[in-house]
Amino acid sequence: AQSVTQPDIHITVSEGASLELRCNYSYGATPYLFWYVQSPGQGLQLLLKYFSGDTLVQGIKGFEAEFKRSQSSFNLRKPSVHWSDAAEYFCAVGPMDSNYQLIWGAGTKLIIKP
Amino acid sequence: EAGVVQSPRYKIIEKKQPVAFWCNPISGHNTLYWYRQNLGQGPELLIRYENEEAVDDSQLPKDRFSAERLKGVDSTLKIQPAELGDSAVYLCASSGWFDRNYGYTFGSGTRLTVV
Numbered sequence: 536a537q538s539v540t541q542p543d544i545h546i547t548v549s550e551g552a553s554l555e556l557r558c559n560y561s562y563g564a565t566p567y568l569f570w571y572v573q574s575p576g577q578g579l580q581l582l583l584k585y586f587s588g589d590t591l592v593q594g595i596k597g598f599e600a601e602f603k604r605s606q607s608s609f610n611l612r613k614p615s616v617h618w619s620d621a622a623e624y625f626c627a628v629g630p631m632d633s634n635y636q637l638i639w640g641a642g643t644k645l646i647i648k649p
Numbered sequence: 650e651a652g653v654v655q656s657p658r659y660k661i662i663e664k665k666q667p668v669a670f671w672c673n674p675i676s677g678h679n680t681l682y683w684y685r686q687n688l689g690q691g692p693e694l695l696i697r698y699e700n701e702e703a704v705d706d707s708q709l710p711k712d713r714f715s716a717e718r719l720k721g722v723d724s725t726l727k728i729q730p731a732e733l734g735d736s737a738v739y740l741c742a743s744s745g746w747f748d749r750n751y752g753y754t755f756g757s758g759t760r761l762t763v764v
Contacts, residue, residue: 544689571755578653578740578755579692625691636705637753639691 537562539626541640549648550618556611556643558626566628568609569637570600574622582624585609596620621647651675655741655756663764667729670759674722674743681718682753683726684740692740698724731763 540559548554560566567586571579583594590602600611609626626640654673662668674681679700684692695714697705700721709716713732718724728735738760742753 539691576757576760578655578757579742579753580755581753627691636694636697639693641691642689644689 537628537638539628539638539640541624541626541643543643544641545644545646547646547648548616551615554611554613554616554620554645556624556626556645558609558611558640560607560609560626560628560638562607562628562638564630565604566630568600568602569627569629570594570598570609570611571625571627572596572622573625573642579625582611616645616647618647618649621645653741653743653754653756655739655759657759658757659760659762661762661764662731664733665730667727668731668761669725669727670739670741670761672724672726672741672756674724674741675745675754678743678745678754679721680744681724682742682744683716683724684742686738686740686758688737695726728761731761733763736761736763 538561542557569584570582572582573579582598583592583600585592585602593599598613600609602609623642623644625642627637629637656671681698683695685695686692694708696709696716698718701718714728716726738758740758741756744753
Protein backbone atom coordinates (compact mmCIF):
# COMPACT_ATOMS: atom_id res chain seq x y z
CA ALA A 536 0.00 0.00 0.00
CA GLN A 537 1.13 3.52 -0.70
CA SER A 538 1.86 5.55 2.39
CA VAL A 539 3.93 8.36 3.83
CA THR A 540 5.26 8.17 7.36
CA GLN A 541 6.44 11.10 9.40
CA PRO A 542 7.58 9.36 12.57
CA ASP A 543 7.76 12.45 14.75
CA ILE A 544 4.47 14.05 15.76
CA HIS A 545 6.25 16.87 17.57
CA ILE A 546 9.83 18.09 17.52
CA THR A 547 11.22 20.77 19.81
CA VAL A 548 14.48 22.54 18.96
CA SER A 549 16.20 25.60 20.29
CA GLU A 550 16.40 28.69 18.14
CA GLY A 551 19.61 28.59 16.17
CA ALA A 552 19.92 24.82 16.36
CA SER A 553 19.86 22.52 13.37
CA LEU A 554 16.74 20.65 12.33
CA GLU A 555 15.94 17.40 10.58
CA LEU A 556 12.39 16.22 9.96
CA ARG A 557 12.01 12.67 8.80
CA CYS A 558 9.84 11.35 5.99
CA ASN A 559 9.66 7.78 4.75
CA TYR A 560 7.42 6.57 1.99
CA SER A 561 6.11 3.36 0.54
CA TYR A 562 5.35 3.61 -3.15
CA GLY A 563 5.28 1.34 -6.17
CA ALA A 564 7.68 3.45 -8.20
CA THR A 565 9.85 6.48 -7.67
CA PRO A 566 7.43 9.27 -6.96
CA TYR A 567 7.59 13.00 -6.95
CA LEU A 568 8.34 14.18 -3.41
CA PHE A 569 7.26 17.35 -1.65
CA TRP A 570 7.54 19.19 1.61
CA TYR A 571 4.87 21.69 2.62
CA VAL A 572 4.70 23.99 5.62
CA GLN A 573 1.55 25.15 7.35
CA SER A 574 1.66 28.05 9.78
CA PRO A 575 -1.17 28.31 12.30
CA GLY A 576 -4.42 29.28 10.62
CA GLN A 577 -2.86 29.25 7.17
CA GLY A 578 -2.98 27.06 4.11
CA LEU A 579 -0.11 24.87 2.97
CA GLN A 580 2.91 26.43 1.32
CA LEU A 581 5.29 24.46 -0.88
CA LEU A 582 8.81 24.44 0.59
CA LEU A 583 10.54 22.27 -1.98
CA LYS A 584 10.06 19.36 -4.33
CA TYR A 585 12.07 16.59 -5.91
CA PHE A 586 11.45 15.32 -9.41
CA SER A 587 14.76 13.93 -10.62
CA GLY A 588 18.45 14.74 -10.83
CA ASP A 589 20.44 16.01 -7.87
CA THR A 590 19.12 14.25 -4.79
CA LEU A 591 19.78 17.27 -2.59
CA VAL A 592 17.18 19.92 -3.30
CA GLN A 593 17.06 23.45 -2.05
CA GLY A 594 13.85 25.14 -1.09
CA ILE A 595 12.58 28.40 0.27
CA LYS A 596 13.31 29.80 3.73
CA GLY A 597 16.70 28.07 3.89
CA PHE A 598 15.34 24.53 3.86
CA GLU A 599 16.80 21.60 1.96
CA ALA A 600 15.86 17.96 1.60
CA GLU A 601 17.73 14.88 0.50
CA PHE A 602 16.18 12.03 -1.44
CA LYS A 603 17.63 8.64 -0.56
CA ARG A 604 16.18 6.01 -2.83
CA SER A 605 17.70 3.08 -0.94
CA GLN A 606 16.03 4.22 2.26
CA SER A 607 12.80 5.51 0.69
CA SER A 608 13.36 8.70 2.60
CA PHE A 609 13.11 12.40 1.91
CA ASN A 610 14.23 14.16 5.08
CA LEU A 611 13.95 17.90 5.49
CA ARG A 612 16.81 19.88 7.02
CA LYS A 613 17.71 23.38 8.06
CA PRO A 614 21.08 24.33 9.55
CA SER A 615 19.76 27.00 11.92
CA VAL A 616 16.10 27.43 12.80
CA HIS A 617 14.40 30.71 13.54
CA TRP A 618 11.39 31.28 15.78
CA SER A 619 9.34 31.97 12.66
CA ASP A 620 9.90 28.37 11.51
CA ALA A 621 7.47 27.16 14.17
CA ALA A 622 4.76 25.47 12.13
CA GLU A 623 3.56 22.10 10.97
CA TYR A 624 5.45 20.37 8.20
CA PHE A 625 3.95 17.86 5.82
CA CYS A 626 5.70 15.45 3.51
CA ALA A 627 3.79 14.28 0.43
CA VAL A 628 4.44 12.00 -2.53
CA GLY A 629 2.75 11.81 -5.88
CA PRO A 630 2.86 9.79 -9.07
CA MET A 631 5.21 10.77 -11.84
CA ASP A 632 2.63 10.18 -14.51
CA SER A 633 -0.13 12.45 -13.39
CA ASN A 634 -0.62 15.70 -11.64
CA TYR A 635 -2.84 14.69 -8.80
CA GLN A 636 -3.55 12.45 -5.86
CA LEU A 637 -0.75 13.33 -3.52
CA ILE A 638 -0.37 11.02 -0.55
CA TRP A 639 0.24 12.94 2.64
CA GLY A 640 2.03 12.26 5.86
CA ALA A 641 0.33 13.14 9.13
CA GLY A 642 2.64 16.08 9.72
CA THR A 643 5.32 17.05 12.23
CA LYS A 644 4.74 20.01 14.49
CA LEU A 645 7.90 22.03 15.02
CA ILE A 646 8.23 23.89 18.31
CA ILE A 647 11.00 26.42 18.75
CA LYS A 648 12.47 27.05 22.18
CA PRO A 649 13.82 30.58 22.73
CA GLU B 650 -0.15 36.99 -9.46
CA ALA B 651 -3.02 36.29 -7.09
CA GLY B 652 -2.92 32.92 -5.40
CA VAL B 653 -5.79 30.58 -4.70
CA VAL B 654 -8.51 32.60 -3.02
CA GLN B 655 -10.94 31.05 -0.59
CA SER B 656 -13.83 32.50 1.34
CA PRO B 657 -14.91 32.74 4.02
CA ARG B 658 -11.86 32.26 6.23
CA TYR B 659 -13.92 31.20 9.20
CA LYS B 660 -17.44 29.89 9.59
CA ILE B 661 -19.35 28.87 12.70
CA ILE B 662 -22.71 27.20 12.21
CA GLU B 663 -25.13 25.10 14.18
CA LYS B 664 -25.47 21.45 13.28
CA LYS B 665 -28.06 20.65 10.64
CA GLN B 666 -27.51 24.02 8.97
CA PRO B 667 -26.15 24.32 5.43
CA VAL B 668 -22.81 25.90 4.63
CA ALA B 669 -20.94 26.75 1.45
CA PHE B 670 -17.30 27.47 0.69
CA TRP B 671 -15.99 29.25 -2.36
CA CYS B 672 -12.68 28.90 -4.16
CA ASN B 673 -11.12 30.82 -7.03
CA PRO B 674 -8.03 29.03 -8.36
CA ILE B 675 -4.95 30.51 -9.97
CA SER B 676 -5.74 31.78 -13.43
CA GLY B 677 -5.08 29.12 -16.05
CA HIS B 678 -4.98 26.22 -13.61
CA ASN B 679 -7.31 23.60 -14.99
CA THR B 680 -7.14 21.24 -12.03
CA LEU B 681 -8.90 22.14 -8.81
CA TYR B 682 -8.99 20.15 -5.59
CA TRP B 683 -10.99 20.31 -2.42
CA TYR B 684 -9.37 18.86 0.67
CA ARG B 685 -10.50 18.45 4.25
CA GLN B 686 -7.95 18.70 7.01
CA ASN B 687 -8.77 17.58 10.51
CA LEU B 688 -6.77 18.86 13.44
CA GLY B 689 -3.35 17.27 13.63
CA GLN B 690 -3.71 15.42 10.35
CA GLY B 691 -2.70 15.78 6.76
CA PRO B 692 -5.18 16.85 4.10
CA GLU B 693 -7.66 14.33 2.70
CA LEU B 694 -8.82 14.73 -0.86
CA LEU B 695 -12.58 15.21 -1.22
CA ILE B 696 -12.88 15.93 -4.93
CA ARG B 697 -10.74 16.75 -7.94
CA TYR B 698 -11.87 18.67 -11.00
CA GLU B 699 -10.30 18.74 -14.41
CA ASN B 700 -11.83 21.89 -15.87
CA GLU B 701 -15.54 21.54 -15.10
CA GLU B 702 -15.54 17.77 -14.79
CA ALA B 703 -15.33 16.03 -11.42
CA VAL B 704 -12.89 13.23 -12.23
CA ASP B 705 -12.37 11.91 -8.71
CA ASP B 706 -15.09 12.29 -6.10
CA SER B 707 -14.71 8.88 -4.50
CA GLN B 708 -13.95 10.39 -1.08
CA LEU B 709 -16.78 12.91 -1.12
CA PRO B 710 -19.61 11.98 1.30
CA LYS B 711 -22.31 12.41 -1.27
CA ASP B 712 -25.21 12.17 1.12
CA ARG B 713 -24.44 15.62 2.48
CA PHE B 714 -21.60 17.10 0.45
CA SER B 715 -21.83 18.53 -3.03
CA ALA B 716 -19.51 20.54 -5.22
CA GLU B 717 -19.64 22.32 -8.51
CA ARG B 718 -17.32 24.04 -10.92
CA LEU B 719 -19.71 25.17 -13.58
CA LYS B 720 -17.45 27.16 -15.89
CA GLY B 721 -14.24 25.38 -15.09
CA VAL B 722 -12.92 28.27 -13.04
CA ASP B 723 -14.18 28.93 -9.53
CA SER B 724 -15.81 26.27 -7.41
CA THR B 725 -18.22 25.89 -4.53
CA LEU B 726 -18.30 23.14 -1.93
CA LYS B 727 -21.50 22.71 0.04
CA ILE B 728 -22.47 20.74 3.11
CA GLN B 729 -26.13 20.21 3.86
CA PRO B 730 -26.88 19.46 6.61
CA ALA B 731 -23.69 19.95 8.58
CA GLU B 732 -22.78 17.57 11.38
CA LEU B 733 -20.50 18.07 14.36
CA GLY B 734 -17.90 15.83 12.75
CA ASP B 735 -17.63 18.16 9.78
CA SER B 736 -15.65 20.65 11.84
CA ALA B 737 -12.34 20.94 10.01
CA VAL B 738 -10.36 23.17 7.70
CA TYR B 739 -11.49 22.95 4.09
CA LEU B 740 -8.67 23.63 1.69
CA CYS B 741 -8.83 24.40 -1.99
CA ALA B 742 -5.84 23.90 -4.24
CA SER B 743 -5.12 24.20 -7.92
CA SER B 744 -2.46 23.08 -10.36
CA GLY B 745 -1.66 23.57 -14.02
CA TRP B 746 -1.46 20.81 -16.59
CA PHE B 747 2.15 21.44 -17.53
CA ASP B 748 2.97 23.65 -14.63
CA ARG B 749 6.71 23.70 -14.24
CA ASN B 750 6.18 24.46 -10.60
CA TYR B 751 4.46 21.07 -10.30
CA GLY B 752 2.78 20.79 -7.02
CA TYR B 753 -0.37 22.23 -5.70
CA THR B 754 -0.91 25.82 -4.71
CA PHE B 755 -3.20 25.97 -1.73
CA GLY B 756 -5.56 28.63 -0.55
CA SER B 757 -5.62 29.73 3.08
CA GLY B 758 -8.58 27.47 3.80
CA THR B 759 -11.92 27.86 5.51
CA ARG B 760 -12.05 26.82 9.13
CA LEU B 761 -15.49 25.38 9.82
CA THR B 762 -16.80 24.94 13.32
CA VAL B 763 -20.10 23.12 13.77
CA VAL B 764 -21.69 23.59 17.18
